Amino acid sequence: MAATCWCITFVIFALLIPVSFVTHLTGRLIYLACVVGLAILFLAIKFYKAEIITKNNANDFELPGLYLRRGEDSARRRTEIEIGTWAMGLLPPAKSVESDEDMRQCPICMEEYTRGESIQTFGVCDHDFHRSCLHSWLQRGKSSCSVCRLDLFV
Known part of the structure; x- marks a missing residue:
């Protein structure tokens, strides 16, 4: 200087x-x-x-293609959680599995639904997921359906 x-x-x-x-x-x-x-x-x-x-x-930089500073990574994670929580509020109310014809599997965890379990419909495409699976999916910053890739915010 x-x-x-x-x-x-x-x-x-x-x-x-x-x-x-x-x-x-x-x-x-x-x-x-x-x-x-x-x-x-x-x-x-x-x-x-x-x-x-x-x-x-x-x-x-953490990874060559990621371009995130270490301090920005935690801020981004907090933002993803906030967006995921907000996105859950946009979805229709959860329903419960009541009959054998509702016995399908969750596309996220690949486990079959059981009677009395709470399932959540993804608002834009009507695909069903375990409520907890969809909640964790949205909190990871993913705003599209894991089956058809329609975006919730479109």
């Missing part, structure tokens, strides 16, 4: 000195070389610092 400030200050002072003060051609070339050299030095320091920051941030 101090080197950058020093370079900027020197370039400003160098630009404030009129070229007419430098009398000889050699002096003018030295003056011009100093100004250009300092500008290049300033840009090199700037890009070097940007490269260091990029390398330090590379350690914050």
Whole structure:
């Protein structure tokens, strides 16, 4: 940081000195070389610092394709739970399995429904799930039906 400030200050002072003060051609070339050299030095320091920051941030990613910082992962998880809870409120009321013709299996856990068990219909497509399975499905951030992939929020 101090080197950058020093370079900027020197370039400003160098630009404030009129070229007419430098009398000889050699002096003018030295003056011009100093100004250009300092500008290049300033840009090199700037890009070097940007490269260091990029390398330090590379350690914050969990997986190459995920692009989540470690601190953002827990915030995202809390948001998924809130959306899942809110989505459960959008669904029609749960019903209970009463007859043998309702004896199918839950597409999420693949277990058969039993009498008296609470099943939940996914609102947009009428597929049935165990209420607890659908609740955990929605709280994992999934808002589409696991069978037909229709989105609840469309």
